[in-house]
Amino acid sequence: MAEQSSDAFIFFGATGDLAFKQIFPALRGLIRDEKFDVPIIGVAKAGWHLEQFRARARDSLDHHGGADPDTLRKLLDLLRYVDGDYADPATFSRLRQELGAAQRPLHYLAIPPTLFATVVEGLAASGCATNGRVVVEKPFGHDFASAVELNGILHRCFPEEAIFRIDHYLGKEPVQNILYTRFSNPIFEPIWNRTYVRRIQITMAERIGVQDRGQFYDATGAVRDVVQNHLLQVLAILTMDPPTGEQSEAVRDEKVRLLKAVRPIAIGDVVRGQYTGYRSVPGVSPDSTTETFVAVQLHIDTWRWADVPIYLRAGKKMPVTATEVWVEFGRPPRETFAEHVSPVSSHMRMRISPDIDIGLGLRVKQPGERMVGKDVELILTRGGAANLPPYQRLLGDALHGIGQLFAREDFVEAQWRVVEPILGDVAPLYSYEVDTWGPQQAARLLGPEGIWLNPAPPALAQAQDTANVQ
Ligand code: BG6
Numbered sequence: 001m002a003e004q005s006s007d008a009f010i011f012f013g014a015t016g017d018l019a020f021k022q023i024f025p026a027l028r029g030l031i032r033d034e035k036f037d038v039p040i041i042g043v044a045k046a047g048w049h050l051e052q053f054r055a056r057a058r059d060s061l062d063h064h065g066g067a068d069p070d071t072l073r074k075l076l077d078l079l080r081y082v083d084g085d086y087a088d089p090a091t092f093s094r095l096r097q098e099l100g101a102a103q104r105p106l107h108y109l110a111i112p113p114t115l116f117a118t119v120v121e122g123l124a125a126s127g128c129a130t131n132g133r134v135v136v137e138k139p140f141g142h143d144f145a146s147a148v149e150l151n152g153i154l155h156r157c158f159p160e161e162a163i164f165r166i167d168h169y170l171g172k173e174p175v176q177n178i179l180y181t182r183f184s185n186p187i188f189e190p191i192w193n194r195t196y197v198r199r200i201q202i203t204m205a206e207r208i209g210v211q212d213r214g215q216f217y218d219a220t221g222a223v224r225d226v227v228q229n230h231l232l233q234v235l236a237i238l239t240m241d242p243p244t245g246e247q248s249e250a251v252r253d254e255k256v257r258l259l260k261a262v263r264p265i266a267i268g269d270v271v272r273g274q275y276t277g278y279r280s281v282p283g284v285s286p287d288s289t290t291e292t293f294v295a296v297q298l299h300i301d302t303w304r305w306a307d308v309p310i311y312l313r314a315g316k317k318m319p320v321t322a323t324e325v326w327v328e329f330g331r332p333p334r335e336t337f338a339e340h341v342s343p344v345s346s347h348m349r350m351r352i353s354p355d356i357d358i359g360l361g362l363r364v365k366q367p368g369e370r371m372v373g374k375d376v377e378l379i380l381t382r383g384g385a386a387n388l389p390p391y392q393r394l395l396g397d398a399l400h401g402i403g404q405l406f407a408r409e410d411f412v413e414a415q416w417r418v419v420e421p422i423l424g425d426v427a428p429l430y431s432y433e434v435d436t437w438g439p440q441q442a443a444r445l446l447g448p449e450g451i452w453l454n455p456a457p458p459a460l461a462q463a464q465d466t467a468n469v470q
Contacts, residue, residue, distance in 0.1 A: 003401040006133055007038050008102035010095065012119055013110035014042025015056060018137065022391040023110065024060035029392035032071045041080040041098050043091065053081040086118045092126035099128065106399055108135040117153045124157040135164040135398050138229050139220060140407070143423055144416035151409050164398040165407040169230040171390030174356045179237050179251065181358060181380065189242065191329070193304045199328040200310045201453050202231055205318035209275065210292065214283025222294040226314045228419045232259065234352065235312065238325060239305060252408050259414040261302045269297040270422045273432045273439040275317040289425050292316045293432060295442040296422065311445060313452065317434045322455035325350040337371040344453060345375045355458045356383045
């Protein structure tokens with residue numbers, strides 16, 4: 001499809017949580033910053049009318065930073081609302097009417113995947129899918145087979161280039177900065193391989209628990225919630241080969257090639273944990289065995305990465321909220337200065353959230369007569385959270401038909417293939433205390449020499465120039 005911009009924005013699940021937390025704030029940003037000016041139609045089955053829907057939009061913005069009067073007025077003017085059952089063809093006839101002269105609608109499915117087929121078929125039967133695009137939210141399926149099935153449902157009405165599978169990590173500025181830093185500085189490429197890199201770690205730690213999402217989370221768990229998608233996206237960007245050519249698909253092609261070389265995770269390479277108190281969260285089963293923490297070891301079977309151990313870890317109720325990547329470089333072949341050197345003194349640290357850092361860890365001599373050094377970090381970039389929120393960035397791209405920052409069908413299927421063996425209760429579940437770094441057993445994965453590199457709290461990370469090794 002030519003990259004013409006969509007001329008209407010429709011979101012299903014318009015009265016739900018995602019709309020409240022992400023979609024209205026993203027629309028505010030698009031109206032304010034990009035003069036977005038097409039009908040915005042919410043669809044839901046809530047028994048609401050337009051004024052209630054507008055009040056919801058106002059409430060959402062009040063909770064998420066407010067809006068200047070012009071932007072708010074514009075948003076409220078653009079809003080339309082269709083109330084109805086997704087299984088009822090009349091709902092889609094009303095939607096077609098509301099679309100008026102619009103010919104290229106963008107449909108956002110902010111609804112449970114179990115409703116995708118019904119909605120997509122309703123869109124097709126009513127003509128609303130014609131020349132349209134569709135945005136779908138994660139989790140995209142719950143295993144390999146269901147992802148293939150979902151892709152089949154979407155493809156019945158939309159070609160692949162009209163499908164935008166959201167992973168909001170791809171809309172994060174620092175994730176794009178990993179790609180940029182790697183491929184705009186030729187000094188990194190010669191050392192970005194098994195000869196110089198001895199280990200890679202990626203930690204996604206969150207202080208929050210599962211909050212009010214108990215029911216969703218209990219059916220999902222950490223592997224499906226963040227490893228299959230966010231962490232494998234980050235890993236692919238970190239380890240892929242350089243994209244070649246100018247085509248817009250070059251980056252996605254290389255990411256898929258990399259992910260296809262990641263070995264499906266062995267059961268012995270996973271440690272699962274659950275925080276104390278999780279089972280009393282509303283919506284969570286009292287004898288739940290869902291993991292709220294997971295640590296895995298991965299292997300990439302390529303010439304570049306063979307035998308480099310790669311560790312991913314994600315958990316709720318950890319001591320800090322931070323997502324951080326560590327690429328640990330090799331040690332000097334012998335200790336020339338007979339001093340004790342931290343095993344991770346030489347590294348590249350990339351902090352993705354909530355604040356942003358790229359630091360290159362090196363060792364320099366301390367002034368004095370003795371040949372004794374200290375670890376320092378050369379900070380390549382540092383900052384607070386990016387000012388373009390991921391959802392605004394991604395919705396803007398989808399509206400313009402730009403797919404690079406969305407997960408392609410082959411990538412999603414490759415992601416599921418990697419995690420498939422460790423879905424469910426395949427490995428023991430250990431409990432861990434709130435405000436700790438997960439169960440002790442996670443240390444086992446690293447072997448006797450390894451240590452998990454725990455991200456520092458945001459304020460501390462900004463203040464310190466040396467590696468935080470715990
Ligand atoms: C979501 C997960 O995709 O990402 C949540 O469903 C998680 O469980 C969230 O809290 C984290 O996103 P961020 O942008 O705060 O790192």
